[in-house]
Amino acid sequence: MTADTSTVRNAAANTDVLSKVPTDLFIGGSWRAAAAGGRFDVHDPATGEVIAQVADGTVDDGLAAVDAAAAAGPAWAATPPRQRAEILRKAWQLMTERLDEVATVISLENGKALVDAKGEAAYAAEFFRWYSEETVRMDGMVTTAPSGANKIMVVHQPVGVCVLVTPWNFPAAMATRKMGPALGAGCTVVLKPASDTPLTALLMAQILDDAGVPKGVVNVVPSRKSGAVVAAMVNDERVRKLSFTGSTEVGRTLLKLAADTIVNTSMELGGNAPFLVFADADMDAAIEGAMIAKMRNGGEACTAANRFYVEESVAEDFAARLAEKMGALKVGPGTADGTQVGPLVNDAAVEKCDELVRGALESGARAVVGGSVPERTGSYYDPTVLVDVPADAAILREEIFGPVAPIVTFTDEAEAIRYANDTEYGLVAYVYTGDLARGLRVSEAIEAGMVGVNRGLVSDPAAPFGGVKQSGIGREGGHEGLLDYTESKYIAVAW
Ligand code: NAD
Numbered sequence: 001m002t003a004d005t006s007t008v009r010n011a012a013a014n015t016d017v018l019s020k021v022p023t024d025l026f027i028g029g030s031w032r033a034a035a036a037g038g039r040f041d042v043h044d045p046a047t048g049e050v051i052a053q054v055a056d057g058t059v060d061d062g063l064a065a066v067d068a069a070a071a072a073g074p075a076w077a078a079t080p081p082r083q084r085a086e087i088l089r090k091a092w093q094l095m096t097e098r099l100d101e102v103a104t105v106i107s108l109e110n111g112k113a114l115v116d117a118k119g120e121a122a123y124a125a126e127f128f129r130w131y132s133e134e135t136v137r138m139d140g141m142v143t144t145a146p147s148g149a150n151k152i153m154v155v156h157q158p159v160g161v162c163v164l165v166t167p168w169n170f171p172a173a174m175a176t177r178k179m180g181p182a183l184g185a186g187c188t189v190v191l192k193p194a195s196d197t198p199l200t201a202l203l204m205a206q207i208l209d210d211a212g213v214p215k216g217v218v219n220v221v222p223s224r225k226s227g228a229v230v231a232a233m234v235n236d237e238r239v240r241k242l243s244f245t246g247s248t249e250v251g252r253t254l255l256k257l258a259a260d261t262i263v264n265t266s267m268e269l270g271g272n273a274p275f276l277v278f279a280d281a282d283m284d285a286a287i288e289g290a291m292i293a294k295m296r297n298g299g300e301a302c303t304a305a306n307r308f309y310v311e312e313s314v315a316e317d318f319a320a321r322l323a324e325k326m327g328a329l330k331v332g333p334g335t336a337d338g339t340q341v342g343p344l345v346n347d348a349a350v351e352k353c354d355e356l357v358r359g360a361l362e363s364g365a366r367a368v369v370g371g372s373v374p375e376r377t378g379s380y381y382d383p384t385v386l387v388d389v390p391a392d393a394a395i396l397r398e399e400i401f402g403p404v405a406p407i408v409t410f411t412d413e414a415e416a417i418r419y420a421n422d423t424e425y426g427l428v429a430y431v432y433t434g435d436l437a438r439g440l441r442v443s444e445a446i447e448a449g450m451v452g453v454n455r456g457l458v459s460d461p462a463a464p465f466g467g468v469k470q471s472g473i474g475r476e477g478g479h480e481g482l483l484d485y486t487e488s489k490y491i492a493v494a495w
Helices: 011-019 059-078 081-097 099-110 114-137 173-185 198-210 226-234 248-261 283-299 312-327 347-362 413-421 436-445 478-483
Strands: 025-027 030-032 039-043 050-055 141-144 151-158 161-165 188-192 218-220 239-245 264-268 273-277 305-311 366-369 384-387 404-410 428-432 450-453 486-493
Touching: 011 099, 025 059, 025 198, 050 099, 050 198, 059 151, 059 161, 059 188, 059 218, 059 226, 081 099, 081 114, 081 173, 081 198, 099 114, 099 198, 114 173, 114 283, 114 478, 161 173, 161 226, 173 188, 173 198, 173 239, 173 478, 188 198, 188 226, 198 218, 226 239, 226 248, 239 248, 248 264, 273 283, 273 413, 283 305, 283 312, 283 404, 283 428, 305 312, 305 413, 312 366, 312 384, 312 404, 347 366, 347 384, 347 404, 404 413, 413 436, 428 436, 436 450, 478 486
Parallel strands: 161 188, 161 239, 188 218, 239 264, 273 305, 273 428, 305 404, 384 404, 428 450
Antiparallel strands: 025 030, 025 218, 039 050, 141 151, 151 486, 366 384
């Protein structure tokens, strides 16, 4: 099959946008080639074509970035909060002005539909705005000790140099969700983006530089040797925090690494979100929420609904209506007009999706729509709805990370909760019911860091985002997100 280029929105415009994105490392406020001179290819998953070659950071480059961040640290920490806040606000403004450009870069290197990419770019920019507002509200505390002997004073100080490691699925938002609070708190950072999507991170660095972030405060080091580069940085005693978003498997490795130097860690890891639909739910709202929870980002989200549990009496209707909506989605290159679902990030993602679906079909599930890899160029998977999925199917245990909705029925609330909690993950869950008391009761019983009640989307820069169990440690977003980049210092003082 040939590439589906006829519908590509404007290839020339895309090339023009790409030509302006920096492709070198950003260290100490300058753009530079990698120490060993290496570069690696970045692909467009819609066509498989190479769209850029990015400097391949080495261990020496990672350590040079730590040098720069450490040197810039004291002055940045001492910069008045209002000044740090104004720089973050400027970054929000510049990113908002360049929204289309940022979205195009996201779509080209990640594959997601432009409509999703624009949503991500706007969401990502909001972290700069939200943290520009929080930066001037880093309140401490003073109280009298119970004995009356002294005052207990608590101040929040920046943790220091932070290494930030981000995934490919939200290349802008996962970077700003870390950089916004880190910079607001007075920390300096080295960002190591995913190697599938380094361009968006480099564009963020350019925006922050334009916004007036001083040299060395933000450093970006893409690398194909993530393990070695991140390990060298985390083993450097000047690094005081490692914030990671990615798979549980890599998170586990990094937690062990962080143990050697007792580095502060925040871990935003994998999810396996249950989506519960009770018979008393508003079915239109449940379908609409299911489409958002499942299909935002083409299913490539840690928050994606991974398992649908629907009360028996409404399950057939729910499956038929969901299948109709899923089957009507327009699949195509992310930047093509009207595309609602782009390709997955690469062929390995398609293979994983296909393996999980085939496993479910072999164990008795039935595809109401989709269920296979389409015959076309690019890393695509057909939007799929599966019913009659056995409760022990692998597709209910592993992150699908694609446009596939497996449906299982339940008979009562206790069973729904049991199913929802039958996972090692605990990031987010969704509950649809017309009975608010039940919605809140079930929310409390579900082992997850976040619950959407009659909502298919929970992410918000103003809210604490994060998981329990093997979905992670720590919270990003909200005021908690800022405090995660600080140490509380207790001063006992008598006056
Ligand atoms: P990944 O774990 O493969 O990679 C994440 C990052 O870690 C990338 O930058 C990668 O280059 C780097 N990395 C890989 N191996 C490393 C190593 N040994 N040492 C240091 N760094 C290493 O994850 P991914 O495939 O990029 O992203 C998808 C995963 O991210 C999914 O599991 C998804 O659920 C999760 N995710 C979680 C959240 C959240 O907030 N909880 C958000 C988005 C994505």
